[in-house]
Amino acid sequence: MCKIQKDKFLSEEQVVNKMNEELKKLYKTVILKNNNEPFAFEKREEAEVVLEAYNQICGDRFRLFFEIENDKIVNLSFHGFGCAISKASTSILVKHLEGKSLIETKDILKSFLNVINPEGIKEENIEEDFQAFEAAKDFPGRSKCATLSWDALKEYLEEK
Amino acid sequence: MCKIQKDKFLSEEQVVNKMNEELKKLYKTVILKNNNEPFAFEKREEAEVVLEAYNQICGDRFRLFFEIENDKIVNLSFHGFGCAISKASTSILVKHLEGKSLIETKDILKSFLNVINPEGIKEENIEEDFQAFEAAKDFPGRSKCATLSWDALKEYLEEK
Amino acid sequence: MIDPVNIRGEFPIFINNPDLIYFDNAATTQKPAMVIDGIKDYYENHNSNIHRGIYDLAASTTKKYEVVRQKVADFIGAPNEQSIVYTTGTTAGINLVASSFLSHQLQAGDEILISAMEHHANLIPWQMLCEAKGAILKVIPINQDGTIEKPLYKALLSPKTKMVALVHVSNSLGTINPIAEMIEIAHDHGIPVLIDGAQSVAHYEIDVKALDVDFFVFSGHKIFGPTGVGILYGKEEHLKKMHPINFGGDMIKNVTFKKTSFLDGPQKFEAGTTNIAGIIGLGYAIDYLNQFDKKEIQKYLKHLRTYAVNKMLEINGLRIIGSINNGNNSTDQAGSIISFVMDGIHPHDIATILGVEKIAVRAGNHCTQPLMDFLELPGTTRASFTIYNTPFEIDKMIDALKGIQQFFN
Amino acid sequence: MIDPVNIRGEFPIFINNPDLIYFDNAATTQKPAMVIDGIKDYYENHNSNIHRGIYDLAASTTKKYEVVRQKVADFIGAPNEQSIVYTTGTTAGINLVASSFLSHQLQAGDEILISAMEHHANLIPWQMLCEAKGAILKVIPINQDGTIEKPLYKALLSPKTKMVALVHVSNSLGTINPIAEMIEIAHDHGIPVLIDGAQSVAHYEIDVKALDVDFFVFSGHKIFGPTGVGILYGKEEHLKKMHPINFGGDMIKNVTFKKTSFLDGPQKFEAGTTNIAGIIGLGYAIDYLNQFDKKEIQKYLKHLRTYAVNKMLEINGLRIIGSINNGNNSTDQAGSIISFVMDGIHPHDIATILGVEKIAVRAGNHCTQPLMDFLELPGTTRASFTIYNTPFEIDKMIDALKGIQQFFN
Numbered sequence A, B: 001m002c003k004i005q006k007d008k009f010l011s012e013e014q015v016v017n018k019m020n021e022e023l024k025k026l027y028k029t030v031i032l033k034n035n036n037e038p039f040a041f042e043k044r045e046e047a048e049v050v051l052e053a054y055n056q057i058c059g060d061r062f063r064l065f066f067e068i069e070n071d072k073i074v075n076l077s078f079h080g081f082g083c084a085i086s087k088a089s090t091s092i093l094v095k096h097l098e099g100k101s102l103i104e105t106k107d108i109l110k111s112f113l114n115v116i117n118p119e120g121i122k123e124e125n126i127e128e129d130f131q132a133f134e135a136a137k138d139f140p141g142r143s144k145c146a147t148l149s150w151d152a153l154k155e156y157l158e159e160k
Numbered sequence C, D: 001m002i003d004p005v006n007i008r009g010e011f012p013i014f015i016n017n018p019d020l021i022y023f024d025n026a027a028t029t030q031k032p033a034m035v036i037d038g039i040k041d042y043y044e045n046h047n048s049n050i051h052r053g054i055y056d057l058a059a060s061t062t063k064k065y066e067v068v069r070q071k072v073a074d075f076i077g078a079p080n081e082q083s084i085v086y087t088t089g090t091t092a093g094i095n096l097v098a099s100s101f102l103s104h105q106l107q108a109g110d111e112i113l114i115s116a117m118e119h120h121a122n123l124i125p126w127q128m129l130c131e132a133k134g135a136i137l138k139v140i141p142i143n144q145d146g147t148i149e150k151p152l153y154k155a156l157l158s159p160k161t162k163m164v165a166l167v168h169v170s171n172s173l174g175t176i177n178p179i180a181e182m183i184e185i186a187h188d189h190g191i192p193v194l195i196d197g198a199q200s201v202a203h204y205e206i207d208v209k210a211l212d213v214d215f216f217v218f219s220g221h222k223i224f225g226p227t228g229v230g231i232l233y234g235k236e237e238h239l240k241k242m243h244p245i246n247f248g249g250d251m252i253k254n255v256t257f258k259k260t261s262f263l264d265g266p267q268k269f270e271a272g273t274t275n276i277a278g279i280i281g282l283g284y285a286i287d288y289l290n291q292f293d294k295k296e297i298q299k300y301l302k303h304l305r306t307y308a309v310n311k312m313l314e315i316n317g318l319r320i321i322g323s324i325n326n327g328n329n330s331t332d333q334a335g336s337i338i339s340f341v342m343d344g345i346h347p348h349d350i351a352t353i354l355g356v357e358k359i360a361v362r363a364g365n366h367c368t369q370p371l372m373d374f375l376e377l378p379g380t381t382r383a384s385f386t387i388y389n390t391p392f393e394i395d396k397m398i399d400a401l402k403g404i405q406q407f408f409n
């Protein structure tokens, strides 16, 4: 490559820094925190609904436990194992959907999935918790991790 | 290609002529003649030995008819269909082996097959009829045609 | 407009061999630079195993790989990519349908119906299945002009018929079968149909949805793509019911030593590491073909065929096998394949001599031995054309054929 | 002497990505220019369908194609090329043996013996066959250090055992199984043995004749060759008895609508147009490998492994899965594959972060889910080395792993 062209690009050091930026973006504190201290992480086999979210490609497997009362999702908790991203995204799901009506839930699902969708249009006023997962778009191997439990819940509600 | 190099090679015209030479070599009068007027081309179902030479790849199929009397191959004839090369080579076989002893036959078989074998060492005093098939070496798709009946007879005599 | 000279320039083999006249396209086509370079680029910049890979290369390769599935679906009008199974070729696709779709349903006394002009690939799998199950293989006869005997087709369908398997364009005769009509008739009897599209997809618009065909198979290497890859299209309802016949990695949901469950999609038929480079190459081949209007291709090939047939019929003792032979000069039932014989000259001798003149044609039974038996021929010489062939090349072949005749007389 | 820097220079992907650290060689290796250019050359200068072709291209391609068979035979010490079947990969080879060799002999109550560390490819075909036949799949347990429990192997062999199928080098743990000894023991009981050599042929000298193994399978793409091609070696006496399971062109002697007879040689298993370019590419890969002394390769890889293991064991909370973990620092039972876990960090997160640093490793169950279940792990991160890897690259990985640990705590 000739000099002029090269100047247009980032230096190697900048590239490495950018990489680290990407990484930090991906694993932002939101994710690490929710991975280490997940929200409502408990089994509740007796729950009315026990929903499995399973990624056959990597073996990640979570279960969501909840009831639907007066058209609202209540007593939401989860359990299982998976990578930091799938675990944190499930934790965030639980945190944001507890006590929400089914109509609200639909909007929230849409809003979250839109953040990860590479073709999604950037909306305004997105929850900070959700934005943390935006970087998953840049990791095609990992976007499924971010949406695993969300997709499962969406499918469940659509089929209901 | 630069000029000097090119001069080392044949001109296109020369190549074409050489091609035609190869062709003529392959289909030399011996082959065309034996194809059109094959030697002892007749069925003899009642023969003591009826030997099939079949090329599964192209479907050429000839039968050799003969008796072995006093260790000699007698009443040799053939029938069937195939390309000019396989037909002519079978005709030549019949012409050269009629009345020969089994020991002589072995030598003749060897001598013929050696002419077509790409790794065969050029012998002296080869029958002119045999030399006609030498060009089959240059046509890897066709050498089997030249040896079809010869191979079949060789195998038969070895297993006997 | 098809511009063969320009097209030739896109094929490295013709750049490297300007005088090569390649008329063996029914056996395999040559490959455009786009496909060859695409494969090279894959190995030089993207090579990695797909699925479960997380690093950049693996993720982008997986994506590239799955994008081809959608591309194939669009190419043949499939409703979606879930109905597209990657195979290793036409042969593998037909065998999969025989073993995995039909095998479990077929009872002793049932019938499978094929035509007399099937390639061995669309004959032997059914024959073996019939042998194993005590079922009966029935064969639709053809007319002397190489077309299906349509009245007999209808007559041969029965409540016992469990499958109809037909070639779209015959690789030996060039006959174009009226598959839309034939599929409809079979469906009227509730019988599923497999179409062998090995010779048709490169040149004809295929719309599996409009055809309502149950299975459609073809090979990459005959449509300007690489060897070792092919496609089985199957209606999703059929694919769902079919069990895999090859087992290994990348096709399972869950495995223990006791029990295994399989993926739902087409991946369940794709055990192990597939021909990743080949599949990506097939994607490029489809991109290549998509540049052309299929109608234009057909127009051009019809022109080539008519040109060749007219000149060939001038040669005494040369006989074209199939529809054109009947003095029927319409080429609507005949594709870009011409099979012929010459009095007193064996097809192999013709092919050898043409070969020396750098004209590549094929001689033999073309993997349709029973058809040759029916026609009482030991074989034919076959010239098959595609978009890079020219009338000038045909002239060369005609001259060579005349030369051969002189040579042998 | 292995000179990795020089070797890297022979691989275009490293020239194009000088900072790529490729530690996913157990999934698939990169390809040297020799192989890539060989495939390109095939398509640009020689492309044609093999067998029955008479013109120059076809005849020379057929020859090129069959020469590879002899090359493969020499490469693994097979008595001759008639015992070499071209397949599409390890998975296809094992499935062929299961369907065509064992299926006809296996009775209800019979047993097939595999090990607990088999790849799904050497597990599910046998499991499915057992399910179909009412036979029993038995599993040789492994020790905590990832080695076969040899006393149990002997104990599990019985007069009912009809097949032993073993991996040579485990793709998950790197364990090298004592196959020579195990084959001998099985043969003492008159039981045939299949060896899955997917992970071993690239680095270890294989002599199927000395091993007296009945079947040996591997994939081209794991030995620097192209995707979509593999080899099944089988003793000729076995191959002769086996029926083909795929039917089509290029495998038959004679066909009528009533009856078909097959070729005798390995070709009977190779119906249809095979992956010609892939097979020719495999020939180049073997040429490439033949430049090296396998002993030198092993020495170098042992060096790399020891180097990596020693550094990895210094990382707190990092655990290597398999023999090395037991404080057993000899690498004689361990190949160039290192599987590891880190406390509190999921393998996928490790692989993603390494991926960002351009270090390609694999995370997951490595198609050995039952083994992971046995080890009570959801998966591992796996680094697998070959001749183009360097200690410097290992240093980079170690640094990155330390960074990951900091990041997560």
Ligand SMILES: Cc1ncc(COP(=O)(O)O)c(C=O)c1O
Pocket (backbone or CB within 6 Å): C248, C249, C271, C272, C273, C274, D026, D027, D089, D090, D091, D092, D119, D121, D122, D167, D169, D170, D171, D196, D198, D199, D219, D367
């Ligand atoms: C030990 C072992 N066996 C079998 C296979 C399957 O090989 P392929 O996917 O090439 O058929 C692999 C590769 O993943 C392997 O490592």
Ligand SMILES: Cc1ncc(COP(=O)(O)O)c(C=O)c1O
Pocket (backbone or CB within 6 Å): C026, C027, C089, C090, C091, C092, C119, C121, C122, C167, C169, C170, C171, C196, C198, C199, C219, C367, D248, D249, D271, D272, D273, D274
């Ligand atoms: C009509 C037809 N069917 C099937 C095949 C077999 O295709 P493949 O050898 O690619 O599997 C061919 C090609 O020879 C063909 O022309």
